[in-house]
Amino acid sequence: MKVSSTLIPTLKEAPAEAEIPSHILMVRGGYLRKVAAGVYSFLPLGWRVVQKISRIVREEMNRAGASEVFLPAVIPAELWKESGRWDHYGAQLLRFKDRKHGEFVIGPTHEEVIVDLVRGDVKSYRQLPLNLYQIQTKFRDELRPRAGLMRGREFIMKDAYSFHTNEEDAKREYKNMFDTYCRIFARCGLAFRAVEADTGAIGGSLSHEFQVLAETGEDAIVACDNCDYAANVEEANVRKVDAAAPGTEALSEVSTPRARTIEEVTKFLNVDAKQLVKTLICLVDGKPVAVLVRGDREMNEIKVKRALGAQEVVLANDRTVDEVTHAPVGFAGPVGLQVPVHVDHEVAALASFIAGANKADAHVKNVVLGRDFKAASIGDFRQAAAGDHCPRCDKGTFKGFRGIEVGHVFFLGTKYSAPMKCNFLDADGREKPAVMGCYGIGVTRIAAAAIEQNHDADGIVWPVPIAPFEVHLLSLAANDPAVVDACNDLYKQLNDAGVEVLYDDRDERPGSKFKDSDLIGLPYRMAIGKKGLAEGIVEVKARKSAEVLKVPLAEAVAWIKSRVETERLGSAK
């Protein structure tokens, strides 16, 4: 492709709205333009990246035995009403009416449609198992789209759904998809980690997220430095600690004027946050309870929700705290509370601790569980953190990472097939609901994640497999006939050799071309100028290593071809 005859509108300055590297660089590099909040146009370079990623996804899904389909973006409301999600999916679901006032949604995900398809046409165990996938535009009306492609409202997703006669087979496919995802992300040149995840509203017992490690990631994850255990902090297990012998010193009140936060109290009493306990008043399905975690920890609402079998857990507002503790926020403690007190393992293991006195400007020391208050339950209620001992291998400790979720695999069981009556006739003559799994990959998000992981001060540094082109050919003297001839010739030869080349044939000064080239970030740059041509060489520069080589013109095509071909497949494990 010639730069002169396509649209690559590069910008010297970053648009004011973009903050993170991937967003800034995709706009500056002429890959992407915004149309509305969270809705983007992909320009030629951007769309080529999406196609490159899609191709890798397709190849690996097909290799894994899945079949591609294409489901509608517009879905009748009745299917969503049948699954119950018309009422439960919430405001993220974009709903609208057609001219006959029929209700529709724009699909944020496609369990309903696929289940409807399969239940209509799959009647026998002989037709199973089945894994159907599509690469398609989704729309989720996010409250706050942000960070360009990272969290858009309209985005491209690969979603796959598998159907099985039994759990064992569904789990085999789960593993198959897990392995396939590892191959896909490795081929895309991403450093990633598969982590155990919360199954959320989707339900089921098995779920892994694939997280690309990046500072700008929205998700916090922990990973063991010894074994391969890794999990979203929402999900990560925490190893039980051994209990100390209960303290014997008497409970005593201390004055702590205006010391509300853990930080203020530790400073005032000159103690470590580990000796303090946070008493968090929560509303669990509307009823107040207290949750105790150590002062240096954060409560994990998801764990509380699960442990108490609740639908909803929210932190109580100031007024409720006042009603429950008879004290202003900041002085809550377990002693004398009239609501159930749920105690984190770590707190239960303390000999004694300091907590709020349920009285303004006061805390109590030497609080002992069992003696001074009773626990309604003891469990794992805190967020995992870096430094925790690994619950899996018992030897390692957690390290903390930020991640971008680019894929998610779920074992669904019969969550959708049972209520929607997606049944088949088994070999034993009985009708059974299909056992399902679903598997998603954020195709457009991969593009953003790849840039977050691969950029420098000058621009993007694409890995070869998903770069929009493999080679950026620069003509450094667009008005010198010899240089132009040499470039045209090389351009043709590269194309003939099957090397993907973007040819900057514009009548621009070399400086502009170099800057644009670094910004756009193709893996290899081949530049021909008067000087080089006189020596019969083309200058080749690797974007990543900045290594510069002078290659004889006659050998240039073969040289770059072999170089690119070895990198094209990526580092599939």
Added chain:
RNA sequence: CGGGGUGUAGCGCAGUCUGGUAGCGCGCCUGGUUUGGGACCAGGAUGCCGUAGGUUCGAAUCCUAUCACCCCGACCA
């Protein structure tokens, strides 16, 4: 949805407090000189100052409403 902020040329911004005929840099067009890391000179085009209403002789500027966008939080297959 709560808090904060911004809408002025394609992009980045000044001008708004204190009302008086719309500005800068980059980009774009023409001509010339240049040509290995975002050149220089000369000339030029580009705006319903987000939108609607109001105040005023006069509004980018003051008032009211509204829309859009961004950031933080909450939310989230």
